[in-house]
Amino acid sequence: xxxxxxxxxxxxxxxxxxxxKWIRPEAKVLDLGCGDGSLLRHLQEARGVTGxxxxxxxANVLACVKSGVNVLQYDLESGLSGFEDGSFDYVILxxxxxxxxxxxxxxxxMLRVGRExxxxxxxxxxxxxxxxxxxxxxxxxxxxxxxxxxxxxxxxFTIDDFENFCAGHGIRILERNVMVDGRPVNWxxxxxxxxxxxxxxxx
Amino acid sequence: MPPEGSVGVVNAKLARFEDPIALKSGxxxxxxxxAYETYGTLNAARSNAVLVCHALNASHHVxxxxxxxxxxxxxxxxxxxxxxxxxxxxFFVVGVNNIGGCHGSTGPASINPATGRQWGADFPVxxxxxxxxxxxxxxxxxxxxxxAAIMGGSLGAMQAMQWAISQPQRVAHSIVIxxxxxxxxxxxxxxxxARQAITTDPDFHGGNYYSQGVxxxxxxxxxxxxxxxxxxxxxxxxxxxxRERRGVELKFNFDVEFQIESYLRYQADKFAERFDxxxxxxxxxxxxxxxxxxxxxxxxxxxxxxAEARFLxxxxxxxxxxxxxxxxxxxxxxxxxxxxxxxxxxxxxxGHDAFxxxxxxxxxxxxxxxxxxxxxxxAS
Numbered sequence: 001x002x003x004x005x006x007x008x009x010x011x012x013x014x015x016x017x018x019x020x021k022w023i024r025p026e027a028k029v030l031d032l033g034c035g036d037g038s039l040l041r042h043l044q045e046a047r048g049v050t051g052x053x054x055x056x057x058x059a060n061v062l063a064c065v066k067s068g069v070n071v072l073q074y075d076l077e078s079g080l081s082g083f084e085d086g087s088f089d090y091v092i093l094x095x096x097x098x099x100x101x102x103x104x105x106x107x108x109x110m111l112r113v114g115r116e117x118x119x120x121x122x123x124x125x126x127x128x129x130x131x132x133x134x135x136x137x138x139x140x141x142x143x144x145x146x147x148x149x150x151x152x153x154x155x156x157f158t159i160d161d162f163e164n165f166c167a168g169h170g171i172r173i174l175e176r177n178v179m180v181d182g183r184p185v186n187w188x189x190x191x192x193x194x195x196x197x198x199x200x201x202x203x
Numbered sequence: 204m205p206p207e208g209s210v211g212v213v214n215a216k217l218a219r220f221e222d223p224i225a226l227k228s229g230x231x232x233x234x235x236x237x238a239y240e241t242y243g244t245l246n247a248a249r250s251n252a253v254l255v256c257h258a259l260n261a262s263h264h265v266x267x268x269x270x271x272x273x274x275x276x277x278x279x280x281x282x283x284x285x286x287x288x289x290x291x292x293x294f295f296v297v298g299v300n301n302i303g304g305c306h307g308s309t310g311p312a313s314i315n316p317a318t319g320r321q322w323g324a325d326f327p328v329x330x331x332x333x334x335x336x337x338x339x340x341x342x343x344x345x346x347x348x349x350x351a352a353i354m355g356g357s358l359g360a361m362q363a364m365q366w367a368i369s370q371p372q373r374v375a376h377s378i379v380i381x382x383x384x385x386x387x388x389x390x391x392x393x394x395x396x397a398r399q400a401i402t403t404d405p406d407f408h409g410g411n412y413y414s415q416g417v418x419x420x421x422x423x424x425x426x427x428x429x430x431x432x433x434x435x436x437x438x439x440x441x442x443x444x445x446r447e448r449r450g451v452e453l454k455f456n457f458d459v460e461f462q463i464e465s466y467l468r469y470q471a472d473k474f475a476e477r478f479d480x481x482x483x484x485x486x487x488x489x490x491x492x493x494x495x496x497x498x499x500x501x502x503x504x505x506x507x508x509x510a511e512a513r514f515l516x517x518x519x520x521x522x523x524x525x526x527x528x529x530x531x532x533x534x535x536x537x538x539x540x541x542x543x544x545x546x547x548x549x550x551x552x553x554g555h556d557a558f559x560x561x562x563x564x565x566x567x568x569x570x571x572x573x574x575x576x577x578x579x580x581x582a583s
Binding site for chain 1: 515531534535538539541543544545546547548550564567568571572574575
């Protein structure tokens with residue numbers, strides 16, 4: 001899988017701010033595809049969590065070590081077999097689910113090793129990508145910044161798709177936060193929201 | 204001239220300990236000496252000390268050169284020195300030759316005070332735990348209460364792990380490179396072939412060859428050849444030697460035909476000149492016996508329950524002696540204990556020996572890790 005393209009500053013990541021609000025202080029957190037570790041660093045400082053990031057890219061691993069974030073250079077596609085059941089309070093997968101080959105396996109694994117899962121993803125149902133597809137092209141935007149031929153995003157999906165997936169896989173959605181440009185979207189989120197953040201557990 | 208960035212000319216020192224050490228085997232050493240070197244300056248708070256533990260073939264000569272032997276560069280000189288990843292401008296670095304060694308510390312070639320003759324076969328079998336105990340006494344002797352970090356590769360990494368287990372208050376960071384939590388059957392098998400090569404050498408004399416005026420060089424040479432093969436990856440050997448031949452014409456005899464044969468013979472000769480066979484036997488045994496989980500019913504997580512250190516674990520993709528999967532076992536046990544750990548898997552082609560090489564990704568990582576430790580040290 002591709003390294004997550006994580007912007008350096010936290011303010012550029014409204015999903016991080018949303019996640020941080022949900023995390024209980026002192027929790028044990030696993031951040032899959034943790035990029036340069038900025039979310040974990042924020043959670044360590046703001047929430048006092050014990051956190052580990054999982055990241056495959058050498059430069060990101062180095063960035064994590066530099067910023068004092070615990071990072072494990074594992075390929076998360078090969079599974080979380082190194083972790084016991086219920087090892088973590090939260091397992092986070094931010095902006096990565098759409099780039100994972102085996103979606104069901106990773107979500108199941110998240111809920112095996114963690115009590116709760118948190119995912120964030122770009123909403124393909126947002127009106128802008130819909131318009132672009134309607135106009136005849138695969139969408140390219142700030143949230144989906146790749147051309148169709150070089151995208152790491154192999155499973156594009158919408159908010160509705162994700163909620164159907166959860167319903168069909170025994171997953172209970174605990175909280176949802178849909179945003180556009182960092183502002184919450186409550187009305188017609190699948191059309192008006194560009195970014196979705198979910199917290200869920202095993203139903 | 205020492206190479207650039209080197210700590211320069213260094214001196215080996217010798218510390219003598221009169222307090223008996225009870226070894227894991229049940230044997231006891233009433234007194235012993237440890238050869239060691241230090242680089243950099245211990246700060247006033249004595250908080251910047253880093254212990255570097257050596258592996259099978261190395262010694263306390265970790266960095267720099269000797270005034271009377273400028274070719275003898277420390278075995279980890281590419282990593283340790285002023286401005287290097289382990290920066291001797293900021294850290295006080297200690298290298299120590301383990302007991303049972305053959306580079307100045309008390310070992311099989313030392314005089315047994317009970318007999319007035321060299322120990323030879325009578326020198327006890329030593330373990331990683333014994334080494335850590337002896338090293339901790341050296342630390343106390345040097346005025347070091349707690350190491351900022353203890354680092355090692357391979358067998359050295361096992362010592363860094365053992366420190367975190369048996370002396371948890373005395374190590375802030377444990378840097379475990381190219382390690383395994385215990386040897387596999389295959390690892391032990393290679394060690395046993397090496398030992399058999401030595402002990403069946405007619406010059407071995409049951410380990411008491413010193414008084415015979417001979418050295419079991421043939422056995423030691425073969426032991427070194429076997430070891431050396433396990434340190435390199437198939438790809439690294441292919442890259443370096445391939446099937447390159449010494450001569451143009453095939454000779455159809457048993458002389459050196461391929462460059463790899465020539466290389467192995469050269470390495471073996473060099474090794475047999477400077478290494479003691481009795482030490483080789485004991486160090487391979489220390490490797491075989493290392494199994495911190497054994498005392499906890501085979502559960503490494505339970506064995507590491509006492510650890511408090513923060514860990515950096517590093518493996519190399521092409522290392523088949525201690526493969527990344529072996530490091531994963533260590534990482535898992537650390538995670539089970541909620542210990543602070545980072546793990547990097549360096550995509551390096553060199554095999555087990557990669558931990559001694561100057562790979563930029565590897566060295567940048569070690570540098571970044573030590574930069575953080577330096578900040579902690581100066582903040583404390």
